[in-house]
Amino acid sequence: MRNRSPERSPADGPLSVRDRHAAIHHQIRQRICLLSYPPGTRLSETSLASEFGTSRTPVRRVLARLEDEGLVQSVHGVGTIVTDADIGALEQVYHLRVELTGLMGRLDPVVPDVAFVERFERLVTRGREIIDTGTPHEFTRFDMDVFQTLLQLTANIPLRAVLERLYYQTKRIWLQAAIEAHLDLKEEFRIFHHELEALLQALRSNDIEAAAHIQRAHISMSFKRLQQNS
């Protein structure tokens, strides 16, 4: 059997259908979660289509998926609106995320190899630089990179999928609420960086369960701080 995509180079011109879909999905999700499209924004299928150089049809499929993921909601005759969330709904998702993150250490944990630890060390270094100069936008983007990396500590595919779904549901709401509550974002950076150093220690000891519990505690405390200030 040959490759499913014949004569495909890594940096080739015509992407497959799935790749095009994934690219548009990733782009729009990033904009929503980085608050380029804050909650309440009305997205236009037509303008998105012209921006991505395609027709409305593929854009509509992406928006339908984002609707299933809870990030937007389409209303006939009105538009496709970026969803908002009250603190109550956010709390439910956070509680679930806390428990599922704790599960990462027990469900098919992956012992990190040298390359993984080095990659994580680079992340810690990059985080140290961001503490002083970082904008909320850069901080969130950094947080996403860390999350995607740590996701590889479990080989349980469905668990990964669920965690990713819940992460993108909460991150943007947290960011917006943190800004509105005048949370000290620089202080949040610092706390996050401490967590990363603790995680690095755990990873060097190949202790996935400890790493999972550190993340779990971080998520829980992060939400508690938000609740206290709002």
Next chain:
Amino acid sequence: MRNRSPERSPADGPLSVRDRHAAIHHQIRQRICLLSYPPGTRLSETSLASEFGTSRTPVRRVLARLEDEGLVQSVHGVGTIVTDADIGALEQVYHLRVELTGLMGRLDPVVPDVAFVERFERLVTRGREIIDTGTPHEFTRFDMDVFQTLLQLTANIPLRAVLERLYYQTKRIWLQAAIEAHLDLKEEFRIFHHELEALLQALRSNDIEAAAHIQRAHISMSFKRLQQNS
């Protein structure tokens, strides 16, 4: 504020867009999970469209959602194929389901009221009748009803959504594998019915955590029996 769907009676003619979508989605998902469309079946958008009295467009949206849920996979030029799963992938989903089911007792548990207990009692009675006369089809349908009912024991909406997703991913594969492994389905009925009676006891005592642990143990043992016979 008035109803989102003005002048809507329970049995009214013109359904809203969301309802039509939900109806088609439910129908096709039922057929997949009841093995009317066994794994490998090629679904045709055109014939589904004519059956539901619509065009391909709404059907395509439903199939896209089912693809995101992992139940089908669309391949350009070939068709939309009902997915299969090997025992390894199934094991990962089962492990996750076991843990999440255990969480139901701790994340926003709902104390069952009298109406709920009565509804469950009727389910137990219905189950007793099915033990002798039931076909695999009826058994699975009954299992779905029980699952949907027990889902209401937690008020955590995201947890419900995740559990439902994982349930429909595994149920049909379990059923197919159970038939192929020549598992004694009548014996499985009986064990399931014992579980229901134990659950009824727990519900009467308002002990949601016990109910969650009973379900958890049931799911775990059910999969173990399957593994031993395959």
Next chain:
DNA sequence: GTGTGACCAGTTGTACACATCTTTGCATGC
């Protein structure tokens, strides 16, 4: 000034024609 009703611009939902791709079966050369 105010309430009311009709129109209009803009949006999502649907239907359909066409493009692109895969499979399959058959004809043809050897």
Next chain:
DNA sequence: GCATGCAAAGATGTGTACAACTGGTCACAC
């Protein structure tokens, strides 16, 4: 008899025109 190529059928993906619907604006009666 067999391999090979080609064409045709049928599937999903895409583009586009139109239907259905909403929110706002503006003219007009009172």
